[in-house]
Structures are given as C-alpha cells and as structure tokens.
Amino acid sequence: MILFFVLAKSCVSDYVSGGDKNHIAELQQMIDENTNIVANLSNEYTETRIAKVVKLYKFDYSFDLNGESYNGKITLNEIPNANKLKIYYLKENPNTISADPFDDLKSENEKGKSISDLLVGILWGILSIITLISLVTSFSKKKTPETHKEKKKIVRKKNKIIESQKEVTEEEKKKIELEKERIRKEKEDPSRFMPK
Structure with a gap:
C-alpha cells in the first residue's frame, strides 16, 4: 500500500x-x-x-x-x-x-507536459485506496471472534424456544403429543415401503 x-x-x-x-x-x-x-x-x-x-x-x-x-x-x-x-x-x-x-x-x-504521468499517478492512487480499504476491512473482521458470534446465535435460538413454550396451552400440548405419536407409528410400520 x-x-x-x-x-x-x-x-x-x-x-x-x-x-x-x-x-x-x-x-x-x-x-x-x-x-x-x-x-x-x-x-x-x-x-x-x-x-x-x-x-x-x-x-x-x-x-x-x-x-x-x-x-x-x-x-x-x-x-x-x-x-x-x-x-x-x-x-x-x-x-x-x-x-x-x-x-x-x-x-x-x-515531464509535466504528458498527461500519461498524471493518469498513471491516479491509477496508483486508486490502487493504494483499494488496498487500504481491504486492509481496514480485514482488520475489522479479525476483531470479532467467530465463537462469540456463534454463542449469540445459540442464545437467540434458546430464547425463541422458551418463548414458544410459554405460549403453548395444555390442549395444544396434547395435539403435539398425538402428532408425534402418529409420526412414530408411521415410521415403525414396515408396510410403508410397499407400493400402494
């Protein structure tokens, strides 16, 4: 740079x-x-x-x-x-x-009469600015550790699960249990692989 x-x-x-x-x-x-x-x-x-x-x-x-x-x-x-x-x-x-x-x-x-020096100088200047920007962005990415981001995602998922459990009533719980049982039985049924 x-x-x-x-x-x-x-x-x-x-x-x-x-x-x-x-x-x-x-x-x-x-x-x-x-x-x-x-x-x-x-x-x-x-x-x-x-x-x-x-x-x-x-x-x-x-x-x-x-x-x-x-x-x-x-x-x-x-x-x-x-x-x-x-x-x-x-x-x-x-x-x-x-x-x-x-x-x-x-x-x-x-020197000073040909515009080619100026154009080449502008090109080098643009390259130095691009290099500076990429350097700054790479340093800013290194400051945020990946493990910290993953922990935040996990915490958010847990919070959503907890919130959704609070809203479920007893009747809805029974429906969920019945649906789970039906899915389990379908999986255990050996005839499910047979053509109908």
Missing part, C-alpha cells in the same frame, strides 16, 4: 512540477560541451524487471580523467556488446554522468 502511494505521489508530482530544472541544465551542458569518455564496465550486473515488460541493467563503471579515477553505478536499458561504454559527464563534476543525455533530456522535458 505504501509503495502504491509513493508511486502515485511520484507520478503526480512529476506531472505537476515538470522536469528537474537542475538535471535538465546538467544534461544540456553535457550535450553542448560534448564531454564524453569511454568507461570500463564490470562483467557483473544486476537485472531489474519492471512490470514484466521492461528490464533494466545496473553496471559498475570506472574511467580515468585528468589523472583521477571515477567510478560508480550506471543503469542501462540493454546489455552492451562490450565491456566499454561511451558516457557523457559533467565537466565541473565528472561523477555526474549519462549514457544517453539526449534521451534523458527528452524524457525530463516531457
């Missing part, structure tokens, strides 16, 4: 506030300055699957620039063919990188 709420808030806030202005400026600066380098990727990576459709791959990267070594993690949409990858970096801070600043810039600029 909390995850659904966080996803809803994230999507709706992306729509309301638009793209991150600082990140857009950094990406634009990477493109304008064309600061790129070939980084070494690790042989091992972590695969993450989102909604059974999208796969993301997280690699460790490292590169040397002006005598200094930089490393970190980068997430890619596909596994590269080699252990080398061309990445763009920010000149003032080479730890800020992007594998494809053009695509990243496009997606940041689309």
Whole structure:
C-alpha cells in the first residue's frame, strides 16, 4: 500500500512540477560541451524487471580523467556488446554522468507536459485506496471472534424456544403429543415401503 502511494505521489508530482530544472541544465551542458569518455564496465550486473515488460541493467563503471579515477553505478536499458561504454559527464563534476543525455533530456522535458504521468499517478492512487480499504476491512473482521458470534446465535435460538413454550396451552400440548405419536407409528410400520 505504501509503495502504491509513493508511486502515485511520484507520478503526480512529476506531472505537476515538470522536469528537474537542475538535471535538465546538467544534461544540456553535457550535450553542448560534448564531454564524453569511454568507461570500463564490470562483467557483473544486476537485472531489474519492471512490470514484466521492461528490464533494466545496473553496471559498475570506472574511467580515468585528468589523472583521477571515477567510478560508480550506471543503469542501462540493454546489455552492451562490450565491456566499454561511451558516457557523457559533467565537466565541473565528472561523477555526474549519462549514457544517453539526449534521451534523458527528452524524457525530463516531457515531464509535466504528458498527461500519461498524471493518469498513471491516479491509477496508483486508486490502487493504494483499494488496498487500504481491504486492509481496514480485514482488520475489522479479525476483531470479532467467530465463537462469540456463534454463542449469540445459540442464545437467540434458546430464547425463541422458551418463548414458544410459554405460549403453548395444555390442549395444544396434547395435539403435539398425538402428532408425534402418529409420526412414530408411521415410521415403525414396515408396510410403508410397499407400493400402494
């Protein structure tokens, strides 16, 4: 439920506030300055699957620039063919990188303009509300023990029997007894199974 709420808030806030202005400026600066380098990727990576459709791959990267070594993690949409990858970096801070600043810039600029983020956020919000309601109803059902309900039913049945016995007169009791006797005799009669 909390995850659904966080996803809803994230999507709706992306729509309301638009793209991150600082990140857009950094990406634009990477493109304008064309600061790129070939980084070494690790042989091992972590695969993450989102909604059974999208796969993301997280690699460790490292590169040397002006005598200094930089490393970190980068997430890619596909596994590269080699252990080398061309990445763009920010000149003032080479730890800020992007594998494809053009695509990243496009997606940041689309935030707040596309209604799809808002619709997805609303969907996540509805799912979180449904989950909350089902959670509340399941907790309220657990508070009432089943044995307590059964005892109440038994007590009510006993009360009905007692009330009905109070209303029966002596004459009605005799009729009931005669009817019971007639039913008992019919059950004892062996010819009842014979065709008539």
